[in-house]
Every structure is written in structure tokens, then in C-alpha cells.
Amino acid sequence: MSVKVEWVGHACFRVWREGGPVIVMDPYTPKTVYLPEDAARVDGDTVIVSSLTDDAHGYPDLVRGRRRVIDALDVVENGLAVEVDGSPLVTVGAAESPIHDSGSPKDNALYALQVGGVWVMHMGDLGYGLPRDEVAPFEGRCDVMLAIVGQYNTLSLPDLDAMIDHLKPRWIVPMHFALPPVSGPMRPLREFLDRRREDPLIFPRSSVVEFPIDLPVLDRPTIVALEPSGYQPTVGLED
Secondary structure (H helix, E strand, O other): OOOEEEEEEOOOEEEEEOOOOOEEEEEOOOOHHHOOOOOEEOOOEEEEEEOOOOOOOOOOEEOOOOEEEEEEEHHHHHHHEEOOEEEEEEEEOOOOOOOEOOEEEEEEEEEEEEEEEEEEOOOOOOOOOOOOOHHHHHHOOOHHHHHHHOOOOOOOOOHHHHHHHHHOOOOOEEOOOOOOOEEOOOOEHHHHHHOOOOOOEOOOOEEEEEEOOOOOOOOOOOEEEEOOOOOOOEEEEEE
């Protein structure tokens, strides 16, 4: 079996297998990510958000029609057992910032599920490096890492390196980085790629990729840099 992964833009993806439901992850409010309010909507059957309180990560109305909506943070906070396409939804609570006046409350969640025999892990809106014991639920459940690389209100690249080294994904799909018109204070993809020069790199020239990719198994993850389907960038991915 296989799974198709489509990058819509920012932290939003569509994931599906043949004959299975279309899963939309972390849909954004268009104006929050500098897109026009009438930006294109997407189709999907199940929506998973890292939280419903962040307009850039939790806007189910980006998805047309009737859809099941799952708040990954709610799954964490209430200890829920949730399945999507026959796979358990694995969740870990986190926050956009490690510093809060009242301790370190969780305001979003990382999550993973298996689709078409491939484990896909979404990093939510993680703002800092997590210790190994907190990401342990994703050990062996992170074939594809949808990785935050923009370095603004998110984890640093050294902290991301540590997570990659620990979870050992086979493939990394970068997200949540500056690609105008979706930009703001985020940093561009190039800074992440420059840091990971020893990793194989694929530019499919597409918004969709099918995993597993028929390449030799390597001892380093392969980076797959997709083009967004939800908007037309004003610069190239490699800029």
C-alpha cells in the first residue's frame, strides 16, 4: 500500500490512500497566513487540528462540506481513544512557547497516524525542543515527518535536528516556513536545507508526493520539498 501527501500550504496537508478517507491536517484561516479571505478551500472527509484555538492551525471551515473534526489537543487533555482510517491517533501535548505565567500549559498537540501502511507525524505548532521521554510515543511511528522549519515561535533548527536524530524518519516534508505571500517573520526553507546538506533532497515540482518513495534505504532521512497547492508562491522554494 501507499499514501499520498499533499502540501496545501503553511502547516496544512491532505493525506489519503486509495479507497480511504481524505484527511486534512491543520487547515489555516487564509487571512491569518496573509492570503485573501476568498482563498481556495479544499476537499476532505476528516479534519485533524493541533488545536482549535489557533487560527493558523485550526480552521476546519477551510475544508468544504460535511467532515469529521478532531482536536488533537482535546484528545490529549481528555485521554480519548480516537481512530482515523483504522489507525489509532497518537498525540503528544505541547505548546507554542515554553514560558507561561502559570507554568507550561499545553496549547496544541503533535500527532501521528498510519495511512496506507505509512506512519505520518505532524508537528502541530511546536515551539521548542521536547525531551526524549515526551516524544517517545512517536518512536517507530514516524516514517514521514511533517517538520516545522520556519524558526519563528517554533522550535529552533538545532532542536529539530535532535528530534530528527531521535525519531529517525525516512522522509521529511518541510512546512511552516516563509514562502511569500505566506511569510511574516518566518525564515525561508533554504536555511533548513543548508543545515541538512548531508541529507538527500528531492524537489518533486509538485504539491503531492506518494510514499514510500522507491529509493534505496539510507541511513539519513530524505527531504522532500513540495510546492503548495493552496496558493501561488511569489518566489521559488530554493530562494
